[in-house]
Amino acid sequence: MRQSVYTPLTKLRALAAGALLLASTGCEKIVNLDLQTSTAQLVIEGNLVDDNRPCQVTLNRSANYTATNSFEAVRGATITLADNAGGLETLRETATPGQYLGATLRGVPGRIYTLRVETGGAAYVATSRLPAPVVPFNKLSTQLSAFGTDNIQAVVDYTDPAGKGNSYLFRQYRNGKLNDAIFVQNDEFTDGNRISQALRTRSSSSTDPNELDKLVRGDSLRVEMQNIDPGVYEYFRTLTLILTAGGAPSTTPANPKSNFSGGALGYFSAHSRRVLTIKVP
Structure with missing residues (x-):
């Protein structure tokens, strides 16, 4: 999820x-x-x-x-x-x-x-x-988004260990600046799989009017991967529900x-x- x-x-x-x-x-x-x-x-x-x-x-x-x-x-x-x-x-x-x-x-x-x-x-x-055990961060790369040839996305690769209950949090830095987006994932549907996941920033003129988070060629891209416990994952999952549902x-x-x-x-x-x-x- x-x-x-x-x-x-x-x-x-x-x-x-x-x-x-x-x-x-x-x-x-x-x-x-x-x-x-x-x-x-x-x-x-x-x-x-x-x-x-x-x-x-x-x-x-x-x-x-x-x-x-x-x-x-x-x-x-x-x-x-x-x-x-x-x-x-x-x-x-x-x-x-x-x-x-x-x-x-x-x-x-x-x-x-x-x-x-x-x-x-x-x-x-x-x-x-x-x-x-701590899950290794195997690879960081980039790809072009399907929603625009000028939209570059970070791609993270890691292998989820067998046994459900693993949760992850990713943070992205562009040229040393922490981006607003945080990405949370667990292994509910990917247990034991090798994962290659794009970090979709969903930046827009309203969320990032000056395009400070938008990746361009030549940028320094740093991504932090955290292994978090299920309770911390639940905190950010429910925060996401509030934001995406308008807090209803x-x-x-x-x-x-x-x-x-x-x-x-x-x-x-x-x-x-x-x-x-x-x-x-």
């Missing part, structure tokens, strides 16, 4: 009553949605990668539809990270308000991690398993399905990261 989401994974800041903030490097967008939540909610963005770097967490409060495009950083929270190998640490708040950083625990494939956030007298808990509450959830307990928005993802870079021919 393939889905595409127009928001960078590490830049999601808030989903509130009628408004979803979609941000990328140097760019912010507001997409109006008919969502049910009207009060500010805690938005948690947590990532732990198998790149020997510590866990990173960002805390913000969602903004109401009628509010300005600003989101309050949450300071003074107590955040702990534990793994199923006996590890435990408390993250420290950095000099940047709302951003917290671990120190000792690292992302190890196969381990299960639990992130606990305490703030405002409430606790929010999420668990994420860093998938194992009769057919989609009011907010993306977070893997946090306690009513917080956002996600915690322990995942792998593999990157390939080519020059667009």
Whole structure:
């Protein structure tokens, strides 16, 4: 099952009553949605990668539809990270308000991690398993889209291992700039297959008026492949449903399905990261 989401994974800041903030490097967008939540909610963005770097967490409060495009950083929270190998640490708040950083625990494939956030007298808990084995990113290439000879698409190749439950997330960079599009896929219909999949950006004059994400010959193209767990996949799958259905509450959830307990928005993802870079021919 393939889905595409127009928001960078590490830049999601808030989903509130009628408004979803979609941000990328140097760019912010507001997409109006008919969502049910009207009060500010805690938005948690947590990532732990198998790149020997510590866990990173960002805390913000969602903004109401009628509010300005600003989101309050949450300071003074107590955040702990534990793994199923006996590890435990408390993250420290950095000099940047709302951003917290671990120190000792690292992302190890196969381990299960639990992130606990305490703030405002409430606790929010999420668990994420860093998938194992990590699926290799075999090849990155390009092709011309069938919808236009000047529309160049990235193509990713990998082999899904036997056994359902594998999920993947792809991010695309053009000349070092993170594109708005995010691509999520699982192996529900492709279990154990060799996959060659085009990343269809679906750019248009409305979503990319200056064609900043449009690939042209000579560009540097970098694609990041993440192995994610089913809970993180579900978060972005339900976010996709909201975006593609206009947020109609009769057919989609009011907010993306977070893997946090306690009513917080956002996600915690322990995942792998593999990157390939080519020059667009």
